[in-house]
Amino acid sequence: MSRFNRIATPIEDLLLIERQQIGDERGFFSRLFCREELTDFGATGAIAQINHTMTKAEGTVRGLHFQRPPFDEAKFVSCVAGAVFDIAVDMRPNSPTYLRWHGEVLSMENARSMMIPGGFAHGFQTLTDNCELIYLHDKPHTPMAEGGLNPLDPLLGIVWPLAVTQMSSRDAGFAYLTHDGS
Numbered sequence: 001m002s003r004f005n006r007i008a009t010p011i012e013d014l015l016l017i018e019r020q021q022i023g024d025e026r027g028f029f030s031r032l033f034c035r036e037e038l039t040d041f042g043a044t045g046a047i048a049q050i051n052h053t054m055t056k057a058e059g060t061v062r063g064l065h066f067q068r069p070p071f072d073e074a075k076f077v078s079c080v081a082g083a084v085f086d087i088a089v090d091m092r093p094n095s096p097t098y099l100r101w102h103g104e105v106l107s108m109e110n111a112r113s114m115m116i117p118g119g120f121a122h123g124f125q126t127l128t129d130n131c132e133l134i135y136l137h138d139k140p141h142t143p144m145a146e147g148g149l150n151p152l153d154p155l156l157g158i159v160w161p162l163a164v165t166q167m168s169s170r171d172a173g174f175a176y177l178t179h180d181g182s
């Protein structure tokens with residue numbers, strides 16, 4: 001019996017994964033990831049790095065980040081405390097949904113994760129204080145390959161649920177895209 005329910009999104013290959021929680025009087029047990037069941041995670045299927053972030057204030061935006069090929073990484077993003085509006089932007093040049101974004105609420109309560117293939121930029125906005133995210137990456141952090149999109153870029157047209165209360169200077173400094181996506 002699968003521990004994960006896969007939900008398609010309007011962007012091909014971008015999946016929402018619902019994790020089964022096995023509850024009892026003590027609370028619940030949940031499998032955060034399973035390579036055997038989620039074989040389509042990443043090109044290699046291997047987990048190269050696991051990251052954990054805590055974001056203190058509601059309304060904070062982190063992202064939108066990506067790594068350029070050959071370091072373009074698949075990410076499996078789960079919210080284990082609080083709730084976030086998680087966004088992925090399709091940056092695959094030949095994709096019919098190139099530069100389209102899709103967002104989902106990930107929270108401790110809804111036990112949902114986003115499976116984001118390589119070729120996407122990722123970011124999120126916190127919907128509560130004290131949000132914690134766990135990221136699984138199939139490639140290591142490679143600063144020289146890192147790039148970013150401005151979360152407020154009008155060309156992307158991302159509708160953030162809340163007024164943006166905090167953003168790193170790096171994220172705020174990403175240049176807006178031009179109409180050819182450059």
Ligand SMILES: Cc1cn([C@H]2C[C@H](O)[C@@H](COP(=O)(O)OP(=O)(O)O[C@H]3O[C@H](C)C(=O)[C@H](O)[C@H]3O)O2)c(=O)[nH]c1=O
Pocket residue numbers: 051053062063064065122123124135141168
């Ligand atoms: C990503 C990363 C960062 N760092 C260091 C670099 C900085 O000194 C510090 C904070 O990095 P940054 O400001 O890039 O952290 P976020 O803004 O949360 O970035 C992350 O959040 C967005 C939403 C993502 O999707 C990425 O996973 C990741 O880029 O951690 C590391 O040491 N290893 C890493 O793998």
